[in-house]
Amino acid sequence: MNETIGVTEEEIKRFYVLHDQKKEIEQELHQLKKKFHQFLDGSIGKERKGEIIRGDYQVHRQIRSSSNYMPEVTVQKLDDLNLSDFIITEKRPDTEKLEAAIKLGFVDAATFEDCKNTKVTQAIVVKEVKQ
Template identity: 55%
Template sequence: MEGMLSITEEEIKRYYELNKLQKEVKQEMDHLKKKFHDILDASYGKEKKGEVQRGNYKLQRQIRVSTSYDDAIAVKKLDEMNLKDFIIVTRTTDKEKLESAFKLGLVEEDEFKDCKVTKLIPSITVKETFSSAP
C-alpha cells in the first residue's frame, strides 16, 4: 500500500468546501436568472427575445424552439390514416414482468444471465465530521 496514491484531509476538506460552494453558487444563479427573466418578461413580453446592457456587460435572452409530438395522439392519428410506415415500433424488455416471472419460477433466471447489464455509478460524498480530539 506504500506505493498507492494517498488522499489527504486537506483534499477531502477542499472537496467538501467546493461542493458546498457549488450549491450556493447554483442557488444564487437560479435566483438571478429568475430575476432577469421576470424583468425581461415585463420589458419585452413573455417568450420574447430581449437584452439589457449595463456597463461592459450585455444580458441577452434568446428563445429556442423545440418541437415534439405527443406519441400517443400522433400514433393513433397515423393508425387512423393508415400511415403505419410513419410509426416506429420499439421492442423492449418488460423488466418488471421478467423479474416477476423469475420469482414465480415461470422463467429460469440463468437463461438471461448473458442478457443482464448492470451499471455501477461511482459517487463521492463528503460530510463534515467533528471529533472531540483537539
C-alpha cells in the same frame, strides 16, 4: 504497477468547502437568471429574445424552441387516418414480467445473463463529522 495515493484531511475538507460553495453559487446564479428573465419579460415580453446592457456587461437572452409529437395521441390519429405506415412497431422485452418470472423460478436467470446490462455508478459524499 499499482501506486498508492494518499488522501489528506485538508483535501477532504477542501472538497467539502468547495461543494458547499458550489451549491450556494448555483442558487445565486438561479436567482440572478430569474431576475433577468423577469426584467426581460416585463420590458420586451415573454419568450422574446432581448438584451440588457449595464456598463461593460451584456445579458443576452436567447429563445430556443423544440417540438415533439405526443406518442399516444399521434398514433391514434394515424390509425384513424389509415396511415399505419407512419407508425413504428417496436418489440421490447417486458422486463418487469421477466424479473418476476425469474424470482418465481419459472425462468432460469442464467439463460438471460448475457442479455442483461448492469450499470454501476460511483458517487462521492463528504459530510462534516463533529466530534
